[in-house]
Amino acid sequence: MNRTDSAETAADLAAEAALLEIAEELGLSDLLDRAEPFTLRQATDLAAVPAPGAAAYLGALVSAGLVEQAAQDGPYTPVADLADRRYRAGYLSWALNANRPYIDHAALFLRDPETAGEKYARDGRKVAVSSRWIGSRGFYPGVIQEITSGAPRRVVDLGAGAGGLLIRLLRDLPDSTGLALDLSAAACDEALRAARRAGVADRLDVVHRSIESIAEDPAPVRGADVVHAGFVLHDVVARPDVLDAVLRACRESLAEGGRMIVTDAVPYVPDPRERAFSALFSYLHASSMEVNLPPTEVWHEAFRRAGFTDVSSTPLRMPGSRVFQAAG
């Protein structure tokens, strides 16, 4: 019986997500992602757990079909489609793990969102991990294709987090430079370290600032061929004057022929492929994060008000997500 024909797809997906979350907790995700054989000893050392425990866990992965083991006591090899399975697990982890406080206190978030928001915050690490898993197939490939299609020499990422997108881009574009801007000092430090590890530190500037500050001082975006902002500008949309000022500053700073690329989610998409996840994403942002996602038209109008031309948007694979493009 193949996976999609099985009546127990939900049980399969739930089990895989839980087992992959346990791998993450044990520090074994990198080992699984490498798609190369590894030994019990490697897993035991990485997880820092007794060998019988690591063997029991790896045995469960073999039994579940996430890892293969040709001979007893032999090495373990992640299955060929592990990356697809991690992508699928990302939706479960984001919905049911990263958003746990919003689910468990759903009533309080509707009665008194301010108090609820102060008392019950999400775990930033769980949000980052599950978003990366979704992004691996859900939006990074589409965004990277969009950005690299113009062979940009300088790329700026607003709200770059730990710099993952830029580092990957700079590896693909060996003559380009980048700038990662983020409000979190910890994320900026991590971006610097990751850039050094990836050997692109000499081509990446890291700037610890808010996106809003671009309106006052657009130095970070100056001369960019592409300015990208992924899932961050929706936080600014509630203040249209700030959004307009940021977009205008970006446009005026772009190099000749430069483009602005925004990856974000639009609210309550009715398409059958997108409706369920889009509804959850939209509801949680509105009820628990004080973010009313702007619809496609609102983004298009904002770009045009800021003087952009050739504004377009394309669906990405993650239900509800869109990549907006605008010429400077």
Added chain:
Amino acid sequence: MNRTDSAETAADLAAEAALLEIAEELGLSDLLDRAEPFTLRQATDLAAVPAPGAAAYLGALVSAGLVEQAAQDGPYTPVADLADRRYRAGYLSWALNANRPYIDHAALFLRDPETAGEKYARDGRKVAVSSRWIGSRGFYPGVIQEITSGAPRRVVDLGAGAGGLLIRLLRDLPDSTGLALDLSAAACDEALRAARRAGVADRLDVVHRSIESIAEDPAPVRGADVVHAGFVLHDVVARPDVLDAVLRACRESLAEGGRMIVTDAVPYVPDPRERAFSALFSYLHASSMEVNLPPTEVWHEAFRRAGFTDVSSTPLRMPGSRVFQAAG
């Protein structure tokens, strides 16, 4: 695009599970299960949240396709297959919500299971709710069919919890009586209340005792046509002498022609339909609950040692679950 053809099945299932968990947290599960139209006012009253918040949540359910609304401001009707969707969501909730402490502290459970077990317990309500959702399609129908096939006049449920299975049986079998035995006083109280609400209290005895105590004093099982035990005897298997004594006491107490029926999970089933969930279920029980699930043969041998005949087992829909039957 139909659901199973969609590449985003994981996103759909994750969103539905999170939205149904929010309904549970808001106290709206009963309203959704009735499969009848309900009003915003009913939802607002039940959830005790402001009407705009309730309307936003119900709007998300409509947008996600879990509830229908023919006219704006009109009543809401749960979709016809809501029970199927709740069943599927059960796997996600059990794996990623009920077992959360075992996932988040997976390394500690392998390093020092005793300390981990003392510090990080599961939330009993989350376990009960997600197990009921799985059971609704995953094992209750098969177990009920098995029990009622012999038209039993007296049914005893060992580890009956809040009595859900027995109350449903007594409704279907108006001339039968039952006995619910459980170690939890709170569960026994809830079973009494539920039996009164269902109008079967005059036919249900509730006994607050351990299953192990049956070996010393088999009064609760005396004269039963069926003694059932669902997902509880695996806790006793680590003490084979106790298991044997309990099974023997049951056999000796059965009415003429009586049967013992055990619903439980067997470990690490290799069948493609079952392997992933069975692996998670088996691993979590072994690593975090000190339960090494006995394989089918071990159950069969235990029944035979206790003098049972005609021992058989049948897979139920929940991956890894089996219903064992033995004649007294």
